[in-house]
Amino acid sequence: MALNFFKKSRNKKAEDQVSIAMNKEKRYEALVRVWHKDLFRYAYWLTKDRDVAEDLVQETCLRAWRSMDSLLDDKAAKSWLITILRRENARRFERKQLELVDIDDHQIETPTPSGETNIENRWLHKQIMRLAPEYREPLVLQVMAGFSGEEIASILDLNKNTVMTRLFRARSQLKEFMEHQESSTGGQISGRT
Template sequence: MLRRNKISEGRVLSDMKEKQQRYEALVHAFHADIYRYAYWLVKDKSIAEDIVQETFLRAWRSLDSLKEQQAAKSWLITIVRRENARRFERKQLDTVDIDDVSVIDDTAHSESSTEQRDLHRLLGGLSEEYREPLVLQLLFGFSGEEIADQLSLNKNTVMTRLFRARNQLRDAMQRQENQRGRQNG
């Protein structure tokens, strides 16, 4: 009886060590990408860090359900998206007294940050059905097929949405440049 317990205990410890190694490899390989995606979603460092932490906690709990290592990045991105959605489910909006709010003038930014802000604004102006595939392609370098798997869509649908998203973004940038030209001209 004692020998059987030692064998079972050894197997359990070995399984736990293997799971810990798989988890550490997962975190090491994808933490930066997952944080970048979370930050893109929420535009706030501390919230993005919280979402990433929750994502990897859920990944640890469900690590045994990850059968294909090639799907790890898509799996983690799905968890990030769900964690972000959960954030809104449990969010309680704070009320603020308008007299206690101070207004900050942040117009003294550099030109590059202005361009980045404009690009973010233009990306934000795209409908989600176009924005999400484009971000997955630009930030993570996913192929059309990987994006289709990630979003549970047909590959042709994803490719069409990517094409339309790029065209809408290009048109919006041209309109913005034309307006600046008229204002400065």
């Protein structure tokens, strides 16, 4: 009789573990399916390299899988995943060993513009990259990822008022860059600044 009880108890524990594992897998798959494109878009914006962006998203997903139990509220999943991606991007620079090359061995490519929109997008990206990181990062999170001020504050571990001030200053600086460009080129945005 006691032996039957232990077998049933052991079977119940095994069934529970299988059920938990299946729920974790379904939850993870749902998160990845919903947020993968946003993660890639943000990673690509950060790196401007499709392969690196794909690697970043893959590493983000792997870390998310390993720490699924730490995500208590599925409504916070997007900011949780973006935070993981930001940390993975920072780790990339910690690990990176710069390869020194002789400049004479390589030909310098001059970018050829493929349309006015492409030039404007590159110009805008360049201006955003000129912003100090404390202004650039909240702006990118708001514009590219669609986060609210509160979500950005949570991701960057800042006060919401600080985030709002940084967003205001980022936009003001971009406006100054545009006004300066327009006055120096007669209203035309060029690929050069």
